[in-house]
Amino acid sequence: MRFPKTSIYLFAVVLPLVTSPFSEGQAYFDLGYKLQSDDAFKKSFLGSYGVNSENEPSISEVESVVLEKVSKMFEVNTAYAQRMLETLVTDEAGVSATFNYLLANLYFENEEYLLAETEYKKAIEKFPSFQRAWNNLGVLLMRGEDTEQAMKAFSRSIELGDTSAGTYGRLAYCHYELKNFLSAEAAYTQAILHDPRNPQWLEGKVEVYMASERFEQAALMIDELITRYPGAPNYWLAQSNAYLALDKNKLAARNLEVVHKMGKAGSNELYQLGRLYSLLGFGELAFRRFELTDRLNERYLLESALVLQDRGETSTATSILNLLKKPVEEMSPEDSSLYFRLQASLATNSGDSEKAIEYWERAREQDPLNGEHLLRLAALYLKQQQREKAYLLAERAEQDERTTFQALLTRSKLLVEDRKYSEAQQLLSKALQLQSSESLQNLYTRVVEASAQTR
DSSP: OOOOOOOOOOOOOOOOOOOOSSOTTOOSSOHHHHHHHOHHHHHHHTOOOOOOTTTSOOOOHHHHHHHHHHHHHHHHOHHHHHHHHHHHHTOTTOOOHHHHHHHHHHHHHTTOHHHHHHHHHHHHHHOTTOHHHHHHHHHHHHHTTOHHHHHHHHHHHHHTTOOOHHHHHHHHHHHHHTTOHHHHHHHHHHHHHHOTTOHHHHHHHHHHHHHTTOHHHHHHHHHHHHHHOTTOHHHHHHHHHHHHHTTOHHHHHHHHHHHHHHTOOOHHHHHHHHHHHHHHTOHHHHHHHHHTOSSOOHHHHHHHHHHHHHTTOHHHHHHHHTTOOSOGGGSOHHHHHHHHHHHHHHHHHTTOHHHHHHHHHHHHHHSTTOHHHHHHHHHHHHHTTOHHHHHHHHHHHTTSTTTHHHHHHHHHHHHHHTTOHHHHHHHHHHHHHHSOOHHHHHHHHHHHHHHHHTO
16 A cells, blocks of 8 residues: 655744834833823922812811911922921811811922821811812822722712813823723723823823734824824834734834834844844845844844745845854853754755754754754654654654644654554544644545554
């Protein structure tokens, strides 16, 4: 019985997903800092002391006179104003919650945060619907990273009538930090409606979309930011990340190239661009971008060279390899494994099987359980008629779940060639359980028939 000719599978090199130009876990925009220090908040912090009868505590005529004197002291002698307020709030007769609120503001301004929190809470205890006290308490709590309580404070401020974009934005940020993405999106929308010219609310929405993996929406939102501020590189970079997540590598490369043309691309961005060009098959462009970097990243260079070598661009792959300055002995085990793998591929391409085996063996020393390395070696040893060694390597490759299926096929092929049909049948049965196909089923059927005939 004749069987179809088979060969040991040679893996294509797969470059890992191109990583973000931003560090993992880092936000795209500095939302928290902006939200605590925007101009509107600074201007209102110790600003108007007018009374809103709906959400501000009432003030007696005597207190009004005292308040006027205290407010004037804010401009000329803040320390004296603070002492006056401290005396007033400890008065056994009790004063309006407004004085506790003002003292809290002074403490906050002087970075005495625990004292500020105490006074805000006293003001709220005296007058539970004190909207500004709730709002400033929320800012204080957000600064101390008590996000959940800050969120509750901002929500209460809005319930009491606060419609400022800053409060909606801070509430949105709290929801974002707590991964309440739908609520964060709704709050950012309100902030945009109340302050449409402020880009930080659009930035916040982008963060929400990226965190909730709504990359199409993120890319569209960033389009609006880029239209407004075409010279801002961070918007082009953030959109590049969205495109990467959508597997739109050409658009991601375009954005990075724009940043490069701006003169704003650092080594990290140039490496990302080089890797993308490698994936897209533009080897010469990849090499040129790698050449521009002022620091070397062995991992990126080796991965890109492997991709280009796999595409048949041996010359460019070699040029990229020559950019390496660090000796292989000083590389990490992961990088040295990539280095030997690339050298083995180059040796195979030039027809030097002995050299290829030497490099694959060295790669295997760095990563002994890597099934792909084992199967590559098995293929080379089989060409040298070292069948037993090839079989043992394929058997080990079966332990790597990434290569189990191919290892089973490789071993079954060798067994069929040795007319060991019963053993081959068992391996093909396992392979069919992992990945069924008509051709594999036909092969299995023929092996079963051959096994029956040889009994």
